[in-house]
Amino acid sequence: MLTLKPTALSSFSSSNPIPYLFKPLHKPYHPLSPKPSSFPIIKSILQYNRKPQLAGTTPRVVVITSGKGGVGKTTTTANLGISLARHGFSVVAIDADVGLRNLDLLLGLENRVNYTALEVLNGDCRLDQALVRDKRWSNFELLCISKPRSKLPLGFGGKALIWLVDALKHRNEGCPDFIIIDCPAGIDAGFITAITPANEAVLVTTPDITSLRDADRVTGLLECDGIKDIKMIVNRVRTDMIKGEDMMSVLDVQEMLGLALLGVIPEDTEVIRSTNRGYPLVLNKPPTLAGLAFEQAAWRLVEQDSMTAVMVEEQPKKRGLLEYYYFFKYGK
Numbered sequence: 173m174l175t176l177k178p179t180a181l182s183s184f185s186s187s188n189p190i191p192y193l194f195k196p197l198h199k200p201y202h203p204l205s206p207k208p209s210s211f212p213i214i215k216s217i218l219q220y221n222r223k224p225q226l227a228g229t230t231p232r233v234v235v236i237t238s239g240k241g242g243v244g245k246t247t248t249t250a251n252l253g254i255s256l257a258r259h260g261f262s263v264v265a266i267d268a269d270v271g272l273r274n275l276d277l278l279l280g281l282e283n284r285v286n287y288t289a290l291e292v293l294n295g296d297c298r299l300d301q302a303l304v305r306d307k308r309w310s311n312f313e314l315l316c317i318s319k320p321r322s323k324l325p326l327g328f329g330g331k332a333l334i335w336l337v338d339a340l341k342h343r344n345e346g347c348p349d350f351i352i353i354d355c356p357a358g359i360d361a362g363f364i365t366a367i368t369p370a371n372e373a374v375l376v377t378t379p380d381i382t383s384l385r386d387a388d389r390v391t392g393l394l395e396c397d398g399i400k401d402i403k404m405i406v407n408r409v410r411t412d413m414i415k416g417e418d419m420m421s422v423l424d425v426q427e428m429l430g431l432a433l434l435g436v437i438p439e440d441t442e443v444i445r446s447t448n449r450g451y452p453l454v455l456n457k458p459p460t461l462a463g464l465a466f467e468q469a470a471w472r473l474v475e476q477d478s479m480t481a482v483m484v485e486e487q488p489k490k491r492g493l494l495e496y497y498y499f500f501k502y503g504k
């Protein structure tokens with residue numbers, strides 16, 4: 173019997189560097205989805221070898237947000253940041269999760285954070301002393317707002333973060349291409365502070381209703397704040413669960429939130445391993461599925477591109493004689 177099965181991990185886009193990474197197992201493609209080109213693999217290799225073209229004006233100040241905690245904001249910040257640096261762009265990642273900072277851990281830079289942005293604002297150190305340069309990619313720097321377990325100080329708000337972003341723009345080293353802000357969970361003061369200097373947002377969500385409701389609320393707040401360029405990353409996607417109709421497909425998520433899709437990241441145990449090792453997934457050799465998906469998302473971020481989630485029809489199952497017998501007898 174021909175059944176319609178949603179699949180999340182299929183995308184084709186003119187500038188998609190590895191268009192077949194998420195090629196679904198079943199054909200044919202949805203009639204509305206663009207047809208793949210005749211030499212997709214060659215095309216993808218060529219695209220992967222070229223440098224993505226930076227769209228928009230620099231610095232691109234991007235906030236990585238979600239509303240709900242634990243959906244993968246910090247993982248996304250670390251992997252997008254390192255990917256962008258690998259493509260040759262200068263990146264400053266700001267950990268704005270005051271009190272619960274962990275971006276330094278994911279990047280393996282925790283032992284090198286001597287000063288924080290609060291000390292810069294208090295006049296206790298210079299900005300360049302608070303910036304931690306990555307040893308692997310010298311064009312990647314980390315700025316932590318505060319020490320772990322400290323509370324958001326009363327005087328620290330959106331204006332202070334705007335001041336910091338301005339200071340980063342006018343450094344002697346030159347203006348960075350990307351300033352990525354890792355936003356805290358929730359929609360209170362910390363969230364408002366983190367989104368204030370941003371002109372674009374990446375909303376991270378998982379395909380479950382609690383995360384989607386929070387993402388929807390956050391989208392409204394971002395729009396109220398004047399951030400119109402909002403793209404989403406759907407994280408921790410499991411095709412087996414989607415096929416079993418136990419998980420929402422990316423197409424469903426996209427229809428519910430109505431946002432442009434920047435990337436789809438599969439659930440991958442390597443993410444947890446890389447988190448614990450302080451070694452971002454995109455640096456893994458050989459690359460993992462989730463690492464490649466982050467790499468693609470970074471590529472789209474640079475070019476202000478997006479991907480499409482499509483519905484895929486499953487091919488009719490070939491039946492043996494016994495199956496036909498059961499089909500006619502029991503109708504399945």
Ligand SMILES: Nc1ncnc2c1ncn2[C@@H]1O[C@H](COP(=O)(O)OP(=O)(O)O)[C@@H](O)[C@H]1O
Binds near residue numbers: 238437440
């Ligand atoms: N695609 C994924 N597959 C498996 N585990 C993931 C994935 N994305 C995130 N995680 C795990 O989820 C946990 C929370 O991620 P984190 O980035 O800290 O979330 P947040 O910053 O939104 O609170 C971490 O342990 C991380 O390793």
Ligand SMILES: [Mg+2]
Binds near residue numbers: 246269
């Ligand atoms: Mg976090």
